[in-house]
Amino acid sequence: MRLSFKKVVKYTIFLIMVMFLNIWISYTVNIWSFNNFQDREKSSEVSEISYGGAVPRPPEDDPTKDGEGFNIDLNLHFSRKQRSAKEISPNNELAYYSKDKLSGTHMDRKNNSNLLHKLNPLTDKHRGRGKKKAFVVSEPEIEKTDETGVRETELSDIFISVKTTSKYHQSRVSILLKTWYRLAKEQIYFFTDANDQEFKDVLGDHLVNTNCSADHRRHSLSCKMAVEFDYYMASRKRWFCHVDDDVYLNVPRLLEVLRGYSHKEDWYLGKPSLKYPLEVVDRENAGMKLTFWFATGGAGFCISRSLALKMGPYAGGGRFVTTAEKVRLPDDCTVGYIIEYLLKNRLTVIEEFHSHLETLWLIRPHQLKKQITVSYSEYSSKPNVINVQGFNSTQDPTRFLSLHCFLFPNFSECRVLL
Numbered sequence: 285m286r287l288s289f290k291k292v293v294k295y296t297i298f299l300i301m302v303m304f305l306n307i308w309i310s311y312t313v314n315i316w317s318f319n320n321f322q323d324r325e326k327s328s329e330v331s332e333i334s335y336g337g338a339v340p341r342p343p344e345d346d347p348t349k350d351g352e353g354f355n356i357d358l359n360l361h362f363s364r365k366q367r368s369a370k371e372i373s374p375n376n377e378l379a380y381y382s383k384d385k386l387s388g389t390h391m392d393r394k395n396n397s398n399l400l401h402k403l404n405p406l407t408d409k410h411r412g413r414g415k416k417k418a419f420v421v422s423e424p425e426i427e428k429t430d431e432t433g434v435r436e437t438e439l440s441d442i443f444i445s446v447k448t449t450s451k452y453h454q455s456r457v458s459i460l461l462k463t464w465y466r467l468a469k470e471q472i473y474f475f476t477d478a479n480d481q482e483f484k485d486v487l488g489d490h491l492v493n494t495n496c497s498a499d500h501r502r503h504s505l506s507c508k509m510a511v512e513f514d515y516y517m518a519s520r521k522r523w524f525c526h527v528d529d530d531v532y533l534n535v536p537r538l539l540e541v542l543r544g545y546s547h548k549e550d551w552y553l554g555k556p557s558l559k560y561p562l563e564v565v566d567r568e569n570a571g572m573k574l575t576f577w578f579a580t581g582g583a584g585f586c587i588s589r590s591l592a593l594k595m596g597p598y599a600g601g602g603r604f605v606t607t608a609e610k611v612r613l614p615d616d617c618t619v620g621y622i623i624e625y626l627l628k629n630r631l632t633v634i635e636e637f638h639s640h641l642e643t644l645w646l647i648r649p650h651q652l653k654k655q656i657t658v659s660y661s662e663y664s665s666k667p668n669v670i671n672v673q674g675f676n677s678t679q680d681p682t683r684f685l686s687l688h689c690f691l692f693p694n695f696s697e698c699r700v701l702l
């Protein structure tokens with residue numbers, strides 16, 4: 285049967301319409317998935333603005349501008365705004381800032397779907413990759429963004445707090461100043477308990493006198509952690525990393541590891557020094573016990589922005605001290621208590637954090653480049669230090685100078701070793 289010209293035109297038009305319908309459908313689906321990401325960004329933006337700390341806000345690069353590289357048409361912007369207005373969920377952290385009393389009842393409990401993807405950071409990446417592919421049509425390639433279009437984490441996105449005390453400025457802090465401090469000067473803040481003009485001259489605003497007492501009791505420690513937390517919140521950085529003054533932090537390695545996690549998800553990264561979770565008496569329910577894991581403060585730990593915002597009601601505005609006193613725990617245990625017990629999140633164990641409670645000389649020299657932190661202890665009869673070639677033990681009892689030269693031989697102090 286022959287087709288008339290009219291019929292050919294009809295079929296052609298029909299086919300073209302089907303094609304357009306197809307394109308339209310796939311485009312709408314893409315907008316939809318794109319919006320989900322944007323909304324998450326939006327709501328975190330709102331909650332950040334609402335954080336009212338008494339701490340001065342250091343200048344910062346706006347962490348909420350992650351998606352700005354995108355060149356999307358007006359329609360997209362419009363629908364994005366519309367959605368975000370109604371999508372600020374009722375369980376947003378922002379609500380908790382207005383509450384003075386600590387109460388766990390309204391906490392948004394993580395459900396299994398969230399936990400699942402917590403167990404494997406890659407799951408999210410893979411999902412993200414799929415999404416980006418889906419709307420590659422309208423999006424120009426931008427360098428240094430991950431699969432979800434979020435700007436890759438830079439060193440400037442990390443807040444590094446070092447807890448120290450006036451007694452250790454000379455013996456401990458000075459070693460840090462000679463070594464890894466120089467790789468991240470702008471990111472590092474030292475939290476101490478006295479005015480020290482000599483160090484103030486070097487560090488300026490980056491040396492913070494917490495006005496906490498200088499002893500090693502629970503209250504003094506949590507007092508410092510409270511100030512650290514508030515400074516971090518005011519900095520609005522993506523990551524809060526805490527270390528003690530007897531730690532060598534491998535700065536580039538820390539950055540590399542943090543890039544594997546999203547600051548918009550809840551992450552508590554660190555390493556416990558116990559083989560079992562901490563068990564404490566539940567002071568609210570007589571006869572009951574609470575168990576939870578915590579990352580040893582002496583090994584260092586990092587908390588994502590998203591999680592830190594949720595910690596606000598228990599840790600922000602000085603409330604960390606109240607929480608620590610309530611459960612009668614030291615600072616690092618209290619962090620674990622807030623995150624694991626009150627917020628129902630999980631510690632993600634990162635093996636590359638090392639405190640002085642570990643046998644440090646067991647780290648093989650060829651593995652040193654991969655470690656995030658190492659420590660030392662000077663008190664035992666056999667010093668517990670890492671095994672690294674370099675300066676002799678009189679010049680470098682902590683091995684930090686040798687490690688620094690091993691990792692960064694380009695520093696001028698290291699020339700004598702070559």
Ligand SMILES: *[C@@H]1O[C@H](CO)[C@@H](O)[C@H](O)[C@H]1NC(C)=O
Binds near residue numbers: 397
């Ligand atoms: C878990 O969370 C997801 C996404 O936030 C939600 O859609 C789902 O209903 C939740 N499931 C439960 C059991 O709460």
Ligand SMILES: *[C@@H]1O[C@H](CO)[C@@H](O)[C@H](O)[C@H]1NC(C)=O
Binds near residue numbers: 492493494495511
């Ligand atoms: C410690 O006290 C001094 C003097 O009163 C004050 O200027 C400073 O802000 C206090 N530090 C903190 C972290 O509150």
Ligand SMILES: *[C@@H]1O[C@H](CO)[C@@H](O)[C@H](O)[C@H]1NC(C)=O
Binds near residue numbers: 677678679
């Ligand atoms: C360590 O090296 C310094 C300088 O090279 C030297 O004076 C000192 O004797 C050495 N100490 C030991 C214990 O080898």
Ligand SMILES: *[C@@H]1O[C@H](CO)[C@@H](O)[C@H](O)[C@H]1NC(C)=O
Binds near residue numbers: 467692694695696
């Ligand atoms: C040494 O190299 C590292 C990176 O490998 C760099 O960040 C640092 O600035 C360099 N230091 C000097 C003194 O050149």
